[in-house]
Amino acid sequence: MAHPDAPHPLRAAAPSRGLAGRHTVPGDKSISHRALMFGALAVGTTEISGLLEGEDVLRTAAAMRALGAEVEQTGPGAWRVAGRGVGGLVEPSDVLDMGNSGTAARLLCGLLAGHPIFAVMTGDASLRKRPMRRVTEPLSATGASFWTREGGRLPLAVRGAAEALPLDYTLPVASAQVKSACLLAGLCARGTTRIIEPERTRDHTENMLRHFGATVRVEDLAPGRLVELEGQPELVAAPILVPGDPSSAAFLLVAALLVPRSRVTVENVGLNPLRTGLFTTLREMGARLTVENARVAGGEPVGDVTAEYGPLRAVEVPPGRAPSMIDEYPVLAVAAAAAEGETRMRGLSELRVKESDRLAATAALLAANGISARIEGDDLLVQGRSGAVPGGGLVATHMDHRLAMSALVMGLVARAPVAVDDAAFIETSFPGFAALVNLAAGGPVIGPA
Ligand SMILES: O=C(O)C1=C[C@@H](OP(=O)(O)O)[C@@H](O)[C@H](O)C1
Ligand SMILES: C=C(OP(=O)(O)O)C(=O)O
Known part of the structure; x- marks a missing residue:
């Protein structure tokens, strides 16, 4: 696993020619976690193809095994899960480490709350700083008991409810x-469990619930959504095809937009509209971004996305768009640095509780590379340099894969190479990232620092 004791510094420099080719990126992380969890809760055997074999998802696979499901890899990206049925998970004999x-x-907290078992969960130094009360508090109303460290942090212990009560909950965030x-x-x-969300967020869980045979009702509110689930369904194993992760494709596509003479296609990218806020924003900036071969695969919209180099101009990104591009702000900030004018990204408070404080860390990434940026309240304002990004910085990545990849994309665009202190955490979501960029660049532009 990525180990903080063995940092892995990397450096990216501008390629001598543009990025090119047709590529694929690893499977969607959100869908991969859910595929394993639903497989474990279903009756029968779920065959998954295209699973992301990144460290985050392998943690979920290990947890499902520890809870009694049979989980095995049958080929590259091909996994088989023999489930235990809803309510059938067994007590794990050791601590669950979610890395x-x-x-x-957080999803595991939900699973455990409904099972009458005792479990203890921990994670790495980054995860142990992240807030868990946002799940333990609502989940306590099922009858489950949670004990956490000071401030609602991991490690936590849970005793699930003997007979779980349905929740009626309005999410505050x-x-x-x-x-x-x-x-x-x-x-x-x-x-019936009733959940109201204040803004629409990715709906992979709802889609997968239906795919496995549960009854889910969704009603659009202005601006949020009501989701109702009928409890204690029999989930029936169903095959799952995981599309390429749009949050991973983002790095290659943004690089192609910014590096002169580039044209790159990423095939089979998930295009769920609740995930494509970055693409909307980039088009508003004038990006040449096109989708071909749009289709539905495994219940999710997918397509082949092509990005072509061209000048970008600054935009204002409204706060309501944040849920549909929540993991893409660091790489959008890199695009904003190369654009003309001041890009204003509004309503980014949630970035403070990711793998790192991504608001502060993204501003620091920019500053280290000669870009002027400031945080005003929950907004990030970036002064674009119309293609003339200085670079030359050493970026602190704070155990955060998206910061590491964003900084390396900046190195592809900047006048001087950009280094990161530790690229090891890229393995959580995008194994093979550097090799793929080097393939698209036709040479080793990302290498040891
Ligand atoms: O449900 C999911 O799979 C995710 C939801 C988002 O987190 P929040 O729910 O904290 O916004 C996102 O940042 C994360 O990478 C994946
Ligand atoms: C925020 C992220 O993931 P998680 O919350 O699962 O750690 C991410 O992948 O950018």
Whole structure:
């Protein structure tokens, strides 16, 4: 696993020619976690293809095994899960270590809340700083008991409810992880679980619930959404095709938009509209970004996305767009640095509780590379340099994969190479990232620092 004791510094420099070719990126992280969890809760054997074999998802696979499901890899990206049925998970004999993954930890809290078992969960130094009360508090209303460290942090212990009660909960923040945790607990409850989200967030959990045979009702509110789930369904194993992760494709596509003479296609990218806020924003900036071969695969919209180099101009990104591009702000900030004018990204408070404080760390990434940026309240304002990005910085990545990849993308664009102190955490979401960029660049532009 990525180990903080063995940092892995890397450096990126501008390629001598543009980025090119048709490529694929690893499977969607959100869908991969859910595929393993639903597989473990279903009756029968779920065959998954295209699973992300990144460290975050492997943590979920290990946790599902520890809870009694049979989980095996049958080929590259091909996995088989023999489930135990809703309510059938067994007590783990050891601590569940969720590594660097907020999604794994929070969704697992929901699963455990509905099962009458005792479990202890921890994570790495980054995950142990992240807030868990946002799930433990609503989930306590099922009848489950949680004990956490000071401030609602991991490690935590949970004793799940003997007979879980259905939740009726309005989320105070837009979070697909909190929504999903509540719905997973609702699977074990008798009656209807009702969740209201203040803004629409990624709906992979709802899609997968239906795919496995649960009854889910969704009503659009202005601006949020009501989701209702009928409890104690029999989930029936169903094949899952995981699309390429749009949050990973973002790095290659943004690089192609910014490096002169580039044209890159990423095939089979997930295009769920609740994930594509970055693409909307980049088009508003004037990006040449096109989608071909749009289709539905495995219940999710997918397509082949092509990005071509061209000048970008600054825009204002409204706060309501944040849930649909929440993980893409660091790489958008790199695009903003190369654009003409001041880009204003509004309503980014949730960035403070990711793998790092991404608001502060993104501003620091920019500053280290000669870009002037400032944080005003929950907004990030970036002064673009019309293609003339100085670079030359050493970026502190704070155990955060997205900061590491964003900084390396900046190195591809900047006048002087950009180094990162530790690229090891890229393995959580995008194994093979540097090799793929080097392939697209036709040579080793990312290498040892
Ligand atoms: O549900 C999910 O799979 C995710 C939801 C988002 O987190 P929040 O729910 O905290 O916004 C996102 O940042 C994370 O990478 C994955
Ligand atoms: C925030 C992220 O993931 P998680 O919350 O699962 O750690 C991410 O991948 O950018």
